Amino acid sequence: MRSQPAPNALHSVSDPFAQQRVLKQIRDAALSDEELGGKNGGAAPRTVISESWRRSLATGVDPDDYLPPVVYDDDELDDVRTSHPLHAVLPPLRELLVSIADEAQHITILTDADGTILWREGPSGLCRLADPVGLHEGTRWAESAIGTNAMGTALATDAPVQIYSAEHLVRTYHSWTCAAAPIHDPDTGRVLGAIDISGRLDTLHPAMVSLVNATAQVAENHLRLRMQDSDERLRRRNLPRLERLGGEPGALLTTSGRVIAASPLGTFPHRVAVEPGTDRVDLDGREALLEPLSGGYLLRMPRKEGKTIPARPARPTLQLSFLGTAPEAQLDGRSVPLTLRRAEILALLALHPDGLTADQLALHLYGDAGNPTTVRAEVHRLRSELGDALLAKPYRLAADVDADFLRVRDALATGDLTTAASIATAPLLARSESPTIRAEREQRTVALRTAVLDSGDPEALWALSEGEPGRDDIEVFEHLTRVLRAGDPRRPVADARLAWLLDSDDDG
Missing domain, CATH: 3.30.450.40 (GAF domain)
Known part of the structure; x- marks a missing residue:
């Protein structure tokens, strides 16, 4: 449909x-x-x-x-x-x-x-x-x-x-x-x-x-792709500099402060706030030196009194399953109790990894009628469940996020339509009335459907037909009956489903 x-x-x-x-x-x-x-x-x-x-x-x-x-x-x-x-x-x-x-x-x-x-x-x-x-x-x-x-x-x-x-x-x-x-x-x-x-x-x-x-x-x-090529060139040119630090913690940064290589691994965050013209950066209370490179920076943390700086603790993993009837979240394998509003907040923060203020969250959740005070109270309750995995000023997730809706987005972006359609078996937070989540839900559904229909790929079409709303989409099954070869066991299933949908459409 x-x-x-x-x-x-x-x-x-x-x-x-x-x-x-x-x-x-x-x-x-x-x-x-x-x-x-x-x-x-x-x-x-x-x-x-x-x-x-x-x-x-x-x-x-x-x-x-x-x-x-x-x-x-x-x-x-x-x-x-x-x-x-x-x-x-x-x-x-x-x-x-x-x-x-x-x-x-x-x-x-x-x-x-x-x-x-x-x-x-x-x-x-x-x-x-x-x-x-x-x-x-x-x-x-x-x-x-x-x-x-x-x-x-x-x-x-x-x-x-x-x-x-x-x-x-x-x-x-x-x-x-x-x-x-x-x-x-x-x-x-x-x-x-x-x-x-x-x-x-x-x-x-x-x-x-x-x-x-x-x-x-x-x-x-x-x-x-241009960004990835630039990152690779920066790494190739400057990895020897990183290796010459002799065990002193260091990292290669892009001009925007994104970490593209680090030694030892896990020492630095994904992104470092770099102010133009400065040669020093504060990292969790420790001073790091910033050396300009062509197209980026070398960040290093000198030893103090013969001691090395301990590696940064591994970030927690937050798994979000929001493409289904009941949203689910797990933090390092522990189930996180969710209301629809908390799920909406987590989805919005996952979609905005650099963070959102209370005013911005209120706008995304409620539109112009949003109240930041209500949002702060809800986030406070959510932080009691997530601890240090949810930071403030702005509100942002300090965790590695594994979200089904983000995997759909990434698969679509790379053209992996079968994977995208296999994951997207239901809309994102179907009961949500958040303006931003509604837009994300509708846009991804349309983008996936359009891409799969245009591709004519039988595997992607079949994956789309097994989820919602593809299972009731006449055009999806029309395409399937054309691309599935005779003898494919899925062909009679597609033929029968199309006939049923056409009959139901006529009755309607």
Whole structure:
């Protein structure tokens, strides 16, 4: 069964121009209501839209008369582009999107983390229509600059999003529809920018949000491979320096402070906070010396009074099984009592390994209505179970996390679709209403389904069909009956299941 969006007027109208009229009515009614649709009695905007409208209006964006500000002039753009990390991913992005965009009359856009358009490509006729409304290089499309739009809202929510017609806050863009997804730095996890596809109202397909999300993952994988190559070069050049320390604890660090080699193993954390210009680092109360290298640092801890610094204790292992009916957690083999809220907190911290403040956790858990005080109380109770494996300021997991949903993400990123589908037998924390977990759950489900169907791999398709929601997905079984060879014992099972699903669909 295909993933179904939340019911609202957007999905009840097939004609794009009729849809535009419905969305305009919703927008006008919602903007006349102090609670953005809470009291007007009619159809309400999608939650992601109403929340974006609130943020945009709070910054002073005028819904009826606004254009994005120009941040960079043409003569500044070349230098800005060349120095930006996403410059390296332009070739694979062009290969994936530009030909599709040209044929379908769409514009492909790449922004920086502030929502400023650095690259734009598309059919010349469509670009001429985009120029007067500011949809061109050098303009900033953050929500605070131009209101609700796919680029700005994807960056604000750190999630893929599609914005249809009058879901744009500013009236100027009601004849446009766009889809965008954020791109992250695989080293630090920070957002580098967004990939966007924009088109006129009657040209953009709803599946575009899946396409931009997949493209963002391709960009991140490309950056990850470049990072791994850079790490290996740094190791090869400087391992002799580490070996010459003669037993003195030391490590090789990237410029961001990530440890890529250490002697002895287990002495140092995964990442060291490095301040530019300093030659010393505090590690748990002990002073370490920092020597600059080409592309990184050598970190060493000199002996004191003939004594060596003891190896850092092994980190605990936290196992999270959240793709099932009842979430389970184990810390070094010991079962950790969980409520749904505690499971949500652990999932969010696993998804954000650098940590979250109480305010950030509240936003991820409850949206704008979140209360940091409630979150602090819940985390305090969770820390009584996890001890030193859960740290504060910010809240973060000081453990090696083995989570089923992270294994699905990693398998998808490497193209191991059979493994991903075999693990993802159920949605992530299916009862969770956390906005971030809902988005993660829905995006991974769609991304996995799309990748498996596109692959045509019988093993991946079979694995997907054995889990939820694949077991009720007609298209999955249609694919299976085409790719499973005669004589394969799974073929009659797939044929029978497809017949049953089709019969049930007709009855419905």
